[in-house]
Amino acid sequence: MGWSDHRGERRGYHHGNLREALIRAALDLIGQKGPAGFTFADAARAAGVSSAAPYRHYRDRDALLGDVAKRGFELFAERLERAWSEGGPDPMAAFESLGRAYLAFARDEASYYSAMFEAGVSLDAEPGLREAADRAFASLRRAAESVVAQLPAGRRPPALMMSLHIWAMAHGIASLFARADAGRRPLPMTPEELLEAGLLVYLRGLGV
Amino acid sequence: MGWSDHRGERRGYHHGNLREALIRAALDLIGQKGPAGFTFADAARAAGVSSAAPYRHYRDRDALLGDVAKRGFELFAERLERAWSEGGPDPMAAFESLGRAYLAFARDEASYYSAMFEAGVSLDAEPGLREAADRAFASLRRAAESVVAQLPAGRRPPALMMSLHIWAMAHGIASLFARADAGRRPLPMTPEELLEAGLLVYLRGLGV
DNA sequence: CGGTTCATGTTAGAGGTCTTTACATGGGCT
DNA sequence: AGCCCATGTAAAGACCTCTAACATGAACCG
Structure with missing residues (x-):
């Protein structure tokens, strides 16, 4: 899938800067639902990648x-x-x-x-x-x-x-x-x- | 199943005081893993009942x-x-x-x-x-x-x-x-x- | 005392989410 | 050009939530 993430930054198969995108996603989600209100998979979704991708950057x-x-x-x-x-x-x-x-x-x-x-x-x-x-x-x-x-x-x-x-x-x-x-x-x-x-x-x- | 819960209080098919047992279970679990560290099903397990039982007492x-x-x-x-x-x-x-x-x-x-x-x-x-x-x-x-x-x-x-x-x-x-x-x-x-x-x-x- | 009622359990299962494993892609180095 | 491996995906398996249908037994009533 080549479509871009919600900030229009993604370029191709590889995200390019998923680590930073996950941080931003986590901050967005904490702001919306509190520090316990989202999951790892939610952060992946918000960054526009599959739910397994974040495991390449963070253990959990x-x-x-x-x-x-x-x-x-x-x-x-x-x-x-x-x-x-x-x-x-x-x-x-x-x-x-x-x-x-x-x-x-x-x-x-x-x-x-x-x-x-x-x-x-x-x-x-x-x-x-x-x-x-x-x-x-x-x-x-x-x-x-x-x-x-x-x-x-x-x-x-x-x-x-x-x-x-x-x-x-x-x-x-x-x-x-x-x-x-x-x-x-x-x-x-x-x-x-x-x-x-x-x-x-x-x-x-x-x-x- | 007639066996008792982890506090030895359960008597038979009915728990007898599940509401209180769930409260105690929640307090135990919060103490162990924090307020976000357990699920509804965990609380049921700790109280010694099936995972559907708590719904008789709490909406969620x-x-x-x-x-x-x-x-x-x-x-x-x-x-x-x-x-x-x-x-x-x-x-x-x-x-x-x-x-x-x-x-x-x-x-x-x-x-x-x-x-x-x-x-x-x-x-x-x-x-x-x-x-x-x-x-x-x-x-x-x-x-x-x-x-x-x-x-x-x-x-x-x-x-x-x-x-x-x-x-x-x-x-x-x-x-x-x-x-x-x-x-x-x-x-x-x-x-x-x-x-x-x-x-x-x-x-x-x-x-x- | 026997039968009925109903709060409070149970099991079963649909539908969803999370996590992990195996495979796919392509950017960068020689 | 061709290989390597960091970084993605897909799909399977485990677990959770919640509901539906059924079971149990304590309390009540005639």
Whole structure:
């Protein structure tokens, strides 16, 4: 069959770039039906190949999801690092920029976020996955250290703990309230406002 | 077949309490393989009945999962309410008791927690599900109101927002760090300590 | 007490999906 | 040109979902 896939890219018997097409298909399907809402064969269909073709590139569905999660963490780390460095010279302003970038990622790249945190993918499922996740977390931690460094030496909270708190709150808000899950709890404010307010309260509690 | 199920409870042709057995089977299976890791037929097998029997009690797998989530929220609400009322007369002490109960539930009843927050069950999937979830959240909110009421009238933050922040942090910590997911990020402290510290910082930020 | 009823089981099977095995294709190298 | 092998397909077998038709036995009723 020579007809092209749904993006009009396929050229002949061989797809040419099935690996990437499967990733895109997985992201599309996660967006439509959640991380558990599609099968390996569904991804093959969406990419325009037979249901056996994906096995040439991934051992099974979990391996595909693991690759998606890994790429998600890499993209996430980039976005967080960029938000931090573009957030201005003031650590606090940069910090808020980071928080917004976190939620923006959770919202705009909801499919990646889902694969990263809600698909039940083990950090050992894919080589490099844990490293990518660590890099994203390190970005948060560096930001926390930079804020902590502004405090007088006697009142510096542990930056690691601080970054864990912030990560937990950002993830909690993203996970509970920022998903478009049709039937989610309604909020009196946007998730971004909720997170910003939460971070401000938390930082004030630290004496910042 | 007169042999009994894996818990030695079955008596004869009729199971006697298949509905409950299916719930237990679902919880067992979620604990072993995650909320997406088993089928309706698996649950039937685990309960010791034919694969058609569950249809007498649940329309499909989602209905079973919805019932599990509903019971989970009911149990969760009970535990939170009890922790609050047993936490002592001091609102702050009661508040910490509530936080510990939250994490204890996420840890000890990980299968319920998974069905409630990670299985993608819509709050409309089952009659009474949303009500049960609301009751659990209301428990958090009442606790927040009680703490807020201790503050001078001019400095009272909105209790709803406060309860959302606390829920988000508790859920974030439970979801990211408190699961025994074999390959989770290691922490320099227990999740309970992390949450307690986070709540203290947050409450200090509010002026409590 | 005997018979009826009906909720709750069973088996059988249609229809579908997933996964694997054996075979087909053609791009790239010598 | 011709070979190799990465990357596709087709088809078989296993399993799941769901329905239909039948079986069992506990509870109820005359």
